[in-house]
Amino acid sequence: MNVKDVIAIVNGKLLNPSADLDREIKGGCGADLMSDVLASIQPEAVLLTGLANPQVVRTAQMADVAAIVLVRGKQPPQETRLLAEEEGIPLITSPYGMFELCGRLFQAGLKSLESPVNE
């Protein structure tokens, strides 16, 4: 699955048009707390989140995230867009909520790239 496929599945809109749409997406991760993302995500995942500030892009960059999907049609501030553009990370907004999006992508064959918590 690549970024283009993800955009189609989530009925999304790409916010930084220069991003590479052929980049491969190996799995998914959904979280609103950035430390949770950093703690659990494995490389090359699509990150589903309700957070739209520039820290989302920074987190994505640190964690080698392949694309970001903002849930519930969120429109990020300009700084977020610019940073995504600069770092070349596709930033997508989707009208659906987190549960719906996880379900759609999972059903389309995308596996989870969240490592479970080991006690």
Add this chain to the structure above:
Amino acid sequence: MDQEPSRFKGKIITDQMAEDITRVEELAYDLRISEVMTRDVATLSPDQPMRDVLEVFRTVRISGAPVTRGNELVGIVSIEDLIQCLSKADLDAPVKNYMTTQMITIRDTDTVVEALKIFVNLRFGRLPVMDENGQLVGILTKGDVTRGILKALQKDYQEEEVRRYRARHLFEDIESDRTSLILRYNIRHLDFTHGGAASSQIKRALIRLGASPKVARRVGIAVYEAEMNLIIHTNHGGIIRVEIEPHQISIDAYDDGPGIKDIELAMKPGYSTATEAIRELGFGAGMGLVNIARCMDFMKLESSEETGTHLKMKVFLKEEDKVGEGYAATKEAAA
């Protein structure tokens, strides 16, 4: 003489436009005609028969040539003119009967973009290039422009390769008992706009130095958590210091307060003192220090309410992960 740099002369460039300018467009404004034109020009005389034009075009494999009398440019003859002539079986006629005298010339010091404008707006396939004394010094075709830009792009690419190569081998040529590279970053309290900028630069530097993506990611995540801690939990921000050595990366994050009361409690997963406002920004999950401990090979947290907090972190690099000594490069070459 006009001293204004010709790049974007007389144009107001908005931020949006500046963002959209590609390297190729930049080169079109940077490169001079003299850098891309063909210098050894086959010229013809106006009194030569058209038969000679056919011969020159065929042997030199060109489709147009300037026509000169002495040193003066008097016209240009192209393959279209030759076709006209051939259709009339008029090869003995002089060049002056078929040449085009309405010409547009271009200066050798003009930028390539000036030529591109002419090529786009008019139907000319080639432009005679003149120097400041009005002497013909070359000829320019679209092919020359394409070749010139491709050559410049290749040079760009090679320079970037050399930079990367040099960074990867940074420590090899420097002899000392212990060589290291130190990066320092000042982090401001509550500066969420630049939050993560230092981590981003550190991660990029490590990749340039030839660190494996895995090591760069581990360091990136740990430094990012430390950077956000300085932004959120300090009185005045703090400093991040990264020391890179071939065998290890040491990271220190300092601040001058307020200090952590109970370090053991702070290290507990899920424990956080972050306010509701910070949580709304996506932080304060109480996982920061836990994440750092997970990513690093060594971590030590010292804190007092008098002197502030000092977080020490280290990653030990295995032979294949070493930075600045070209291991990544040799590994790639072997693969």
